[in-house]
Amino acid sequence: MSxxxxxxxxxxxxxxxxxxxxxxxxxxSLVGDMTLFGYDSLxxxxxxxxxxxxxxxxxxxxxNQSMGIIALTSVFTGLALSFQVYLxxxxxxxxxxxxxxxxLGITRELGPVLTGLIVAARAGGAMAARLGTMRVNEQMDxxxxxxxxxxxxxxxxxxxxxxxxxxxxxxxxxxMAMVGCWFLCIHIVGLxxxxxxxxxxxxxxxxxxxxxxxxxxxxxxxFSVVCTYKGFHTTGGAxxxxxxxxxxxxxxxxxxxxxxxxxxxxxxxxxxxSGIGR
Amino acid sequence: xxxxxxxxFSIELTELKKSFDNGKDFILKGLNLKIPRGSLTxxxxxxxxxxxxxLKHILGLYKPTxxxxxxxxxxxxxxxxxxxxxxxxxxxxxxxxxxxxxxxTVLENVCFPLxxxxxxxxxxxxxxxxxxxxxxxGLESKHFEKLPSQISGGMQKRTGLARALAxxxxxxxxxxxTTGLDPILTEMVDNLILETHKLNQGTTxxxxxxxxxxxxxxxxxxxxxxxxxxxxxxxxxxxxKSDIELVKRFxxxxxKH
Numbered sequence: 001m002s003x004x005x006x007x008x009x010x011x012x013x014x015x016x017x018x019x020x021x022x023x024x025x026x027x028x029s030l031v032g033d034m035t036l037f038g039y040d041s042l043x044x045x046x047x048x049x050x051x052x053x054x055x056x057x058x059x060x061x062x063x064n065q066s067m068g069i070i071a072l073t074s075v076f077t078g079l080a081l082s083f084q085v086y087l088x089x090x091x092x093x094x095x096x097x098x099x100x101x102x103x104l105g106i107t108r109e110l111g112p113v114l115t116g117l118i119v120a121a122r123a124g125g126a127m128a129a130r131l132g133t134m135r136v137n138e139q140m141d142x143x144x145x146x147x148x149x150x151x152x153x154x155x156x157x158x159x160x161x162x163x164x165x166x167x168x169x170x171x172x173x174x175x176m177a178m179v180g181c182w183f184l185c186i187h188i189v190g191l192x193x194x195x196x197x198x199x200x201x202x203x204x205x206x207x208x209x210x211x212x213x214x215x216x217x218x219x220x221x222x223f224s225v226v227c228t229y230k231g232f233h234t235t236g237g238a239x240x241x242x243x244x245x246x247x248x249x250x251x252x253x254x255x256x257x258x259x260x261x262x263x264x265x266x267x268x269x270x271x272x273x274s275g276i277g278r
Numbered sequence: 279x280x281x282x283x284x285x286x287f288s289i290e291l292t293e294l295k296k297s298f299d300n301g302k303d304f305i306l307k308g309l310n311l312k313i314p315r316g317s318l319t320x321x322x323x324x325x326x327x328x329x330x331x332x333l334k335h336i337l338g339l340y341k342p343t344x345x346x347x348x349x350x351x352x353x354x355x356x357x358x359x360x361x362x363x364x365x366x367x368x369x370x371x372x373x374x375x376x377x378x379x380x381x382x383t384v385l386e387n388v389c390f391p392l393x394x395x396x397x398x399x400x401x402x403x404x405x406x407x408x409x410x411x412x413x414x415x416g417l418e419s420k421h422f423e424k425l426p427s428q429i430s431g432g433m434q435k436r437t438g439l440a441r442a443l444a445x446x447x448x449x450x451x452x453x454x455x456t457t458g459l460d461p462i463l464t465e466m467v468d469n470l471i472l473e474t475h476k477l478n479q480g481t482t483x484x485x486x487x488x489x490x491x492x493x494x495x496x497x498x499x500x501x502x503x504x505x506x507x508x509x510x511x512x513x514x515x516x517x518x519k520s521d522i523e524l525v526k527r528f529x530x531x532x533x534k535h
Contacts, residue, residue: 137377139378141339142373145371
């Protein structure tokens, strides 16, 4: 082991350490920036002039226009998941538990997560692209010099609309996925309808559904803050708009999956502390 | 037109300095400028001399590293973010790209600032004011219901100007209004600026431009920036008579184009 090799290795380790440190600092400051951005924007929702009309307009876009795609994907998710569970449970002679297993999985996990991912890709991407285009085309500057608070006018209504719409879309996903599950169990593999519903009603509680709806609202907050932040801070023309959209959607989707795990644990702890589900 | 400010100068910049890298390099290096109320002032200069940065200070979009920005007698540094937002109602800005809201029609674009800041007005009154402003800039009513993407560049500029005029601003700013336009459209926009200024007596108009010929033709006060400072300010005659080498070069090149 020569002295030169040791020096070079030490330098490489130094470089690696500093690069990781810079990335960590950048990540923490980005999360901090986004949090403040979301907080500042939502705070303005309570200030006059009220932007209820804008909130409704964005709810129509995020909620109403996402219903078709959510309904379609959820039915097929329900069908596919039910069939896989059926194949597994058949091995242990427990096919009557397919309904409740799928119901729990859908309402608590897959419903909010898949709804979050789909809506983040569709509405979040559109948000980032729209705001980015407004930024590079000077439309945001125009709003600024017109004396209009851009965060209040453009950001807050989008975030609040996403928070309101996501639980509703999650509920739609849950329902349609269970329609898919019911169709497969009753009409394709021939399980008994009465047992199917009885087992589900014995197992699934209202708080399971609420857990998913709550997660949906959190995912709505997350993707809307991330995507509006990226769009709002777009620089560099058409290329910048593309990058902002891409990063907004990717960060939102990855965050939804990661945060879901931590959220699940926090909810478990809440159940333990409050005695729910005992 | 309602002009309430009666001071001698609408815009006063004193020892204005701006650095984006904690004082290592200054874009504006102690800029002093006074723009008389009611004048049509052209700000000219080579690229990178600080025109846009200066403009953003006037609009309150940038905070100076040091120095003072006084608009209509109000020191902008004394205003908090909310007050500054409200204060910006005193400005009307025509952007280089017109910056029209692409999801609104021509008429809606002009109505928008009125709906935001003149909430006591009825819908019909707002539309009437918007009609008047669009007529003032010479846009035909058959285009009022079209989207910005459905009208020509010249019409977009006219709409942008009508929108800038909607709130009867004290200060009207034209940010490179003719950059990238063909000669015929350039002349049309220049004439539009001149006519608008004549029609709105008392309004201070500031035009940031590379177009020296237009500046000499329509402006009554010209300011040339160089390296973050005012190199020369005065009338067109002052520029033609100037002995400053850079001014001579700029005038020679500018008048040839």
